[in-house]
Amino acid sequence: MNLTRAESIKxxxxxxxxxxxxxxxxxxxxxxxxxxxxxxxxxxxxxxxIECSSQNMHFADSGAYTxxxxxxxxxxxxxxxxxxxxxxxxxxxxxxxxxLKLKVDQAMSKNIEVIFCFGEKLEDRQAENHFSVVASQITxxxxxxxxxxxxxxxxxxxxxxxxxxGMTASPDQAQEMHAFIRNLVKENYNSDIADNVSILYGGxxxxxxxxxxxxxxxxxxxxxxxxxxxxxLFAGIIKAIC
Numbered sequence: 213m214n215l216t217r218a219e220s221i222k223x224x225x226x227x228x229x230x231x232x233x234x235x236x237x238x239x240x241x242x243x244x245x246x247x248x249x250x251x252x253x254x255x256x257x258x259x260x261x262i263e264c265s266s267q268n269m270h271f272a273d274s275g276a277y278t279x280x281x282x283x284x285x286x287x288x289x290x291x292x293x294x295x296x297x298x299x300x301x302x303x304x305x306x307x308x309x310x311x312l313k314l315k316v317d318q319a320m321s322k323n324i325e326v327i328f329c330f331g332e333k334l335e336d337r338q339a340e341n342h343f344s345v346v347a348s349q350i351t352x353x354x355x356x357x358x359x360x361x362x363x364x365x366x367x368x369x370x371x372x373x374x375x376x377x378g379m380t381a382s383p384d385q386a387q388e389m390h391a392f393i394r395n396l397v398k399e400n401y402n403s404d405i406a407d408n409v410s411i412l413y414g415g416x417x418x419x420x421x422x423x424x425x426x427x428x429x430x431x432x433x434x435x436x437x438x439x440x441x442x443x444x445l446f447a448g449i450i451k452a453i454c
Contacts, residue, residue, distance in 0.1 A: 213246060214246070215245065215246070215441070216249075217248070217252050220245045220246075220249040220252065220253050221249075221252055221253060221256045223243075223441070223443060224243060224253055224256060224257055226443035227241075227243075227446055227447055227450075228257070228258075228259065228261070228262060229443075230446075230447030231447050231450055231454075234450070234454055235454065236261065236454050237454060239433065239453055239454050240433075241262045241263065241450055242262070242265050242293060242327075243262055243263070243265070243440070244266065244267050244295055245264070246267065247266055247267065247268075247281050250266060250291055251289040254290050264290075264291050264293070265291065265293035265294055265295055265325075266281060266286050266291055266293070266294040267294075267298065268281065268294065268296070268301060269281060269283055269294040269318070269319060269324070270283075270315070270318075271311070271314035271315045271318045272318070283319060283321075286324065287324070292325060293326075294319060294326060294327070295329060296312055296316060296319065296326050296327070296329065297315075297328055297329040297330055298329045299329060299370045299372045299375060309348070309349060309353050310352070312328075312352075312353040313353045313356070316328065319364070320357065320361045324364070325364045325365075326365055326366065327366045327412070327435070328353065328354060328366065328367055328368060329368045329414070329435065330346055330349035330350060330353075330367075330368070330370065331371050331372050331414075332345040332346060332371060332372060333345075333372045334373035337373055342371075342389070346389065346392070346393065347392075347396055350367070350393065350396060351400075355400050359401055359405060362401065362405045362408075362409060365409060366409070366410045366411075366412065367393060367397075367409060367410065368411075368412040368413075368414050368435040369389055369390060369393060369411060369414065370415060370435065371389075371415045375415055375416065375437060380415055380417075380421060381413075381415055383421075383431075384428075386413045386415075386425055386428060387428035387430055387431060390411045390413065390428065390431050391429075391430045393411055393430075394406050394407075394411060394430050397409055410433060411430060411431065411432050412431075412432060412434055412435045413426075413431050413433075413435070414435030414436070414437065416437075417434040417436055417439065418445065418448075419439075419445055419448030419449055419451075419452060422448070422449045422452035422453065423452040423453075426453045434449060434453070436449055
């Protein structure tokens with residue numbers, strides 16, 4: 213819940229300037245402004261290299277769900293990506309696996325790409341339950357999907373204990389969890405899907421640590437929080453992977 217309309221537009225314009233001429237290769241740059249600013253940011257992004265995602269989406273087509281945003285509303289403003297299951301949605305708005313499964317199903321039915329977020333809290337990590345927590349979150353919300361749906365799934369691992377705390381999972385810890393996630397997908401689907409699904413890391417990524425984290429074989433990119441609010445920092449992270 214950051215930035216006004218004007219601030220959101222300026223941020224994307226500044227990011228665009230910072231990365232002008234940069235070859236993305238097979239990488240993608242996606243921003244997720246607050247819902248009320250989405251249409252303005254989509255309209256202001258001139259060269260369309262930077263894609264836009266919503267931060268959330270409801271599971272119903274329409275109805276008495278005051279304050280919510282539907283898939284049809286998003287698609288009408290050319291937004292075809294949504295975050296689902298972000299740790300803050302889980303923590304502050306009590307979103308559970310059952311609700312997220314409904315949202316995922318709605319996104320798949322509308323051909324909306326999902327950046328699906330999940331991850332363990334500090335107490336889970338300390339109790340060495342982090343693998344089982346992550347496996348449960350992914351299994352309950354995603355493993356009912358048809359194999360064909362996985363072209364519209366991006367996974368985003370958020371160690372909640374490393375978000376906004378200054379703590380960061382070490383590159384080896386990130387790699388260990390990402391390898392576990394990829395193997396979990398392989399066991400439930402196949403090697404092709406597991407090898408091709410993007411698994412992002414989200415937890416206090418900065419330009420100073422991005423290259424080392426992204427250099428791990430199973431870390432395909434980042435889900436960036438505070439650093440994405442400053443064009444030079446976000447551009448530095450983008451340059452670390454492109």
